[in-house]
Amino acid sequence: MSENKQGGQxxxxxxxxxxxxxxxxxxxxxxYKFDQGSNKEIFSVDTPPPTVSGxxxxxxxxxxxxxxFIMRFQRMRGKNVFAPFGTDDNGLATExxxxxxxxxxxxxMDRQEFITLCLKTLESIRPQYxxxxxxxxxxxxxxxxxxxxxxxxxxxxxxxxxDLVKMGRAYRKFAPVIFCPHCQTSIAQVExxxxxxxxxxxxxxxxxxxxxxxxxxxxxxxLHPACVGISIDEEGDYCTVKRPDxxxxxxxxxxxxxxxxxxxxxxxDTFKGKDIIGKTVEIPLANxxxxxxxxxxxxxYGTGVVYYCSYGGLDCVEWxxxxxxxxxxxxxxxxxKYTHGPYKGMESExxxxxxxxxxxxxxxxxxxxxxxxxxxxxxxxxxxxxxxAMNQWFIRYLDLKDVFLERGNELQWYPPHMKNRFDNWVKGxxxxxxxxxxxxxxxxxxxxxxxxxxxxxxxxxxxxxxxPLKDLPKGKSREDILxxxxxxxxxxxxxxxxxxAIQLMPQSLQEKLFPMDLRPQAHDIISFWLxxxxxxxxxxxxxxxxxxxxxxxxALDPHGKKMSKSRGNVVEPQVIxxxxxxxxxxxxxxxxxxxDDLPFQEKDVMTGQKFVKKLWNAAKFSFIHLxxxxxxxxEKLEVMDHWILSHLQRLIKACTETFEDYEYVxxxxxxxKFFWQMFCDNYLEIAKDRLYTEDEAGKDxxxxxxxxxxxVLLAILKLMAPITPFITEEIxxxxxxxxxxxxxxxxSSWPVSDPxxxxxxxELAGGLFLDVLSAVRKWKSDQNLSMKKEVQKITIxxxxxxxxxxxxxxxxxxxxxxxxxxxxxxxAARETGNYQETKIKISVEQ
RNA sequence: GGGCCCAUAGUCUAGUGGCUAUGACGUCGCCUUUACACGGCGAAGGUCGUCGGUUCAAAUCCGGCUGGGCCCACCA
Numbered sequence: 069m070s071e072n073k074q075g076g077q078x079x080x081x082x083x084x085x086x087x088x089x090x091x092x093x094x095x096x097x098x099x100y101k102f103d104q105g106s107n108k109e110i111f112s113v114d115t116p117p118p119t120v121s122g123x124x125x126x127x128x129x130x131x132x133x134x135x136x137f138i139m140r141f142q143r144m145r146g147k148n149v150f151a152p153f154g155t156d157d158n159g160l161a162t163e164x165x166x167x168x169x170x171x172x173x174x175x176x177m178d179r180q181e182f183i184t185l186c187l188k189t190l191e192s193i194r195p196q197y198x199x200x201x202x203x204x205x206x207x208x209x210x211x212x213x214x215x216x217x218x219x220x221x222x223x224x225x226x227x228x229x230x231d232l233v234k235m236g237r238a239y240r241k242f243a244p245v246i247f248c249p250h251c252q253t254s255i256a257q258v259e260x261x262x263x264x265x266x267x268x269x270x271x272x273x274x275x276x277x278x279x280x281x282x283x284x285x286x287x288x289x290x291l292h293p294a295c296v297g298i299s300i301d302e303e304g305d306y307c308t309v310k311r312p313d314x315x316x317x318x319x320x321x322x323x324x325x326x327x328x329x330x331x332x333x334x335x336x337d338t339f340k341g342k343d344i345i346g347k348t349v350e351i352p353l354a355n356x357x358x359x360x361x362x363x364x365x366x367x368x369y370g371t372g373v374v375y376y377c378s379y380g381g382l383d384c385v386e387w388x389x390x391x392x393x394x395x396x397x398x399x400x401x402x403x404x405k406y407t408h409g410p411y412k413g414m415e416s417e418x419x420x421x422x423x424x425x426x427x428x429x430x431x432x433x434x435x436x437x438x439x440x441x442x443x444x445x446x447x448x449x450x451x452x453x454x455x456x457a458m459n460q461w462f463i464r465y466l467d468l469k470d471v472f473l474e475r476g477n478e479l480q481w482y483p484p485h486m487k488n489r490f491d492n493w494v495k496g497x498x499x500x501x502x503x504x505x506x507x508x509x510x511x512x513x514x515x516x517x518x519x520x521x522x523x524x525x526x527x528x529x530x531x532x533x534x535x536p537l538k539d540l541p542k543g544k545s546r547e548d549i550l551x552x553x554x555x556x557x558x559x560x561x562x563x564x565x566x567x568x569a570i571q572l573m574p575q576s577l578q579e580k581l582f583p584m585d586l587r588p589q590a591h592d593i594i595s596f597w598l599x600x601x602x603x604x605x606x607x608x609x610x611x612x613x614x615x616x617x618x619x620x621x622x623a624l625d626p627h628g629k630k631m632s633k634s635r636g637n638v639v640e641p642q643v644i645x646x647x648x649x650x651x652x653x654x655x656x657x658x659x660x661x662x663x664d665d666l667p668f669q670e671k672d673v674m675t676g677q678k679f680v681k682k683l684w685n686a687a688k689f690s691f692i693h694l695x696x697x698x699x700x701x702x703e704k705l706e707v708m709d710h711w712i713l714s715h716l717q718r719l720i721k722a723c724t725e726t727f728e729d730y731e732y733v734x735x736x737x738x739x740x741k742f743f744w745q746m747f748c749d750n751y752l753e754i755a756k757d758r759l760y761t762e763d764e765a766g767k768d769x770x771x772x773x774x775x776x777x778x779x780v781l782l783a784i785l786k787l788m789a790p791i792t793p794f795i796t797e798e799i800x801x802x803x804x805x806x807x808x809x810x811x812x813x814x815x816s817s818w819p820v821s822d823p824x825x826x827x828x829x830x831e832l833a834g835g836l837f838l839d840v841l842s843a844v845r846k847w848k849s850d851q852n853l854s855m856k857k858e859v860q861k862i863t864i865x866x867x868x869x870x871x872x873x874x875x876x877x878x879x880x881x882x883x884x885x886x887x888x889x890x891x892x893x894x895x896a897a898r899e900t901g902n903y904q905e906t907k908i909k910i911s912v913e914q
Numbered sequence: 915g916g917g918c919c920c921a922u923a924g925u926c927u928a929g930u931g932g933c934u935a936u937g938a939c940g941u942c943g944c945c946u947u948u949a950c951a952c953g954g955c956g957a958a959g960g961u962c963g964u965c966g967g968u969u970c971a972a973a974u975c976c977g978g979c980u981g982g983g984c985c986c987a988c989c990a
Binding site for chain 1: 916917918919920925926927928936937938939940943944945946947948949950952953954955956957982983984985986987988989990
């Protein structure tokens with residue numbers, strides 16, 4: 069290659085080739101291997117297993133990079149880093165992906181066939197998916213690997229479930245769950261989102277004993293056949309009112325005030341809600357119910373009368389829980405269709421139209437009011453969710469809310485305010501944890517039921533993992549039992565990641581690894597993954613799962629909006645890496661404080677790319693001048709060398725302290741600034757004069773500069789190594805690796821500040837030096853002159869103490885300003901930058 | 915409705931009591947300078963959201979307001 073210059077080294081940095089090269093070397097040389105035999109202090113990380121979705125997205129790249137900064141820092145600090153890597157590949161997300169990729173529907177397939185298809189599909193995409201994580205430079209030990217569907221995880225998950233059964237913490241109950249009629253499965257609360265829909269609020273009248281009517285309003289009229297009750301506020305004021313045609317209605321007093329004009333109502337009689345409790349109401353299209361009191365009924369809303377169905381919404385579910393005597397009327401099956409009477413086979417939308425027609429015909433529909441309201445929909449298909457009752461397994465934990473709050477207090481949160489989200493969630497908990505899912509693909513419950521007694525039969529622990537659909541309990545035949553069909557909630561398994569990862573290690577190590585040091589994750593799943601893991605660890609081990617949590621923010625689009633496929637503002641990290649390099653993307657990810665969201669701006673990645681190239685060029689320059697350097701320390705340091713070394717010591721201290729507190733952004737900002745301004749723009753320019761010197765007289769000055777160059781560049785590389793691991797490795801390997809006897813910069817030691825290199829005097833002299841240099845540069849700029857332009861004489865007027873300091877650095881000052889002479893005198897005119905305490909002026913003669 | 919976070923030049927951002935308020939991108943002028951023109955030097959650009967308080971001193975601490983964002987709840 070003709071563009072190759074000195075040393076046969078290509079003058080251009082080629083990130084693609086270099087990053088691919090080091091990825092491979094790190095893997096084949098096991099650079100990030102957890103050392104099982106070591107006595108070094110362990111730093112164990114409960115790394116998040118990303119959900120296999122085909123491709124890593126930019127939010128992953130953002131938060132995983134931040135985790136990796138910490139892991140790399142701790143490794144360089146001498147810790148034995150335990151960083152497993154897992155993939156989360158069970159649950160609905162995976163089912164959806166497999167259905168989409170293979171154009172199938174799980175529910176219309178044979179169950180075993182679908183499971184086989186899931187496993188096969190995952191096998192084909194998982195390796196590529198994991199490659200994305202290696203590509204951004206995750207320094208996990210990829211040999212400590214799990215997938216949440218593999219045997220190891222299934223065994224641990226099933227064992228933990230059986231333990232909960234023994235403790236009396238797991239129980240089975242017939243109860244409503246959130247159900248998606250489109251996907252025909254129960255879903256988790258986290259899978260719901262709000263969506264505003266236009267609909268009608270319908271006012272209905274129902275006949276009461278004595279020929280009067282009670283009024284209620286509903287947005288879900290199609291659930292009439294499932295009406296289980298009517299409630300009012302027993303302490304509220306209600307009334308009967310008369311219409312012009314003589315019909316008598318019962319509504320709240322508040323409602324009367326609002327409705328009297330529209331319906332020309334005349335007040336008939338007023339009374340308290342309790343006066344009508346127990347009265348029978350003939351609900352249209354349904355069985356009669358009795359009026360009851362309920363805390364959710366308020367006279368100021370609607371008509372002050374509420375009708376409840378099984379199940380119209382969470383309010384109805386809660387109502388049923390409070391009214392134990394009411395029997396649910398189940399009108400929807402697992403296909404999301406109605407099973408009752410004339411509406412059989414219809415879905416909600418269709419039934420709503422039909423029911424309204426029927427109500428109108430029977431004269432029970434008084435009014436349809438168009439309105440917009442927010443409904444819960446399934447995030448994946450935008451279908452409004454339903455509540456359907458089924459047999460479910462739960463983990464009983466509502467009694468432990470205070471304990472969980474205390475666990476939250478024991479945890480160290482980075483950043484601290486993220487604990488509020490945890491507290492907020494725990495305080496708001498109202499339901500035990502439903503851990504069963506009516507799906508095909510997941511970890512099965514290790515449970516069968518006796519056909520006769522319906523009692524559960526639990527699997528023998530020594531035989532785990534089991535699949536009740538295939539396996540049989542000891543001593544039973546297929547005819548005796550019914551297998552549990554449900555699978556475990558994916559969170560029920562992923563809440564065990566510390567145990568899953570640690571149990572991949574020999575028994576002797578397991579105790580040392582638990583509790584772990586750190587859980588890194590993003591803030592969106594504090595109430596799920598983080599909370600659930602705390603729950604499981606408390607229940608199974610009476611301990612926190614880890615000492616600390618670090619919570620990353622989100623990557624947003626350039627305007628600060630959430631990225632989503634539907635908005636079309638998604639940025640693919642693979643494209644960015646291809647265009648700019650993984651280092652550049654990581655440099656961007658280091659640009660916000662931990663926990664803060666960061667808008668993705670391509671220009672910020674470009675800034676990272678420029679840093680990488682600048683580092684490459686600065687190193688190239690340095691190595692040219694270090695060829696003759698043998699590693700010796702000069703007897704006496706030049707003042708300007710001492711100046712930058714002194715600043716470097718402060719930088720090292722600051723970066724170390726802040727990195728310990730997970731504030732990697734300080735290291736990025738401070739080191740970047742130090743590198744660019746202090747090292748490149750100033751120090752290298754200052755040192756050039758001495759570095760290019762070949763004669764004997766300048767030997768000492770050159771050696772001092774070489775020592776400094778060697779030292780400062782190495783420190784910069786190491787400080788930036790956790791953030792930009794590829795370029796720093798590439799440069800390190802070209803020069804430092806052999807000298808330090810390390811296979812990789814990433815297992816070399818983090819810099820330690822050296823007090824002998826600090827000098828207040830040198831820092832002061834250097835500061836004045838830069839003031840003068842800046843003034844000279846400004847003068848040259850004003851004259852439209854090249855910075856290299858030689859000048860005859862620079863006159864400096866300054867107080868004595870400044871003169872004394874500047875006289876220490878006149879040689880370098882002459883070199884960098886290319887001045888033939890520098891004198892102290894009175895006739896200077898131009899002010900330098902530092903006019904606070906030391907009034908310095910200069911003038912320049914061409 | 916409850917909780918939390920945020921508000922600094924055109925844009926993103928640093929700065930948790932005291933320097934002339936940081937850096938980058940963008941803008942303008944100049945410099946082919948032998949590591950780098952994806953560079954260098956210089957310039958313009960900010961009443962640090964708003965009102966009040968604490969203090970010798972506030973972008974920084976406290977309170978009110980306004981505007982954004984996130985989570986939870988409600989939504990007959």
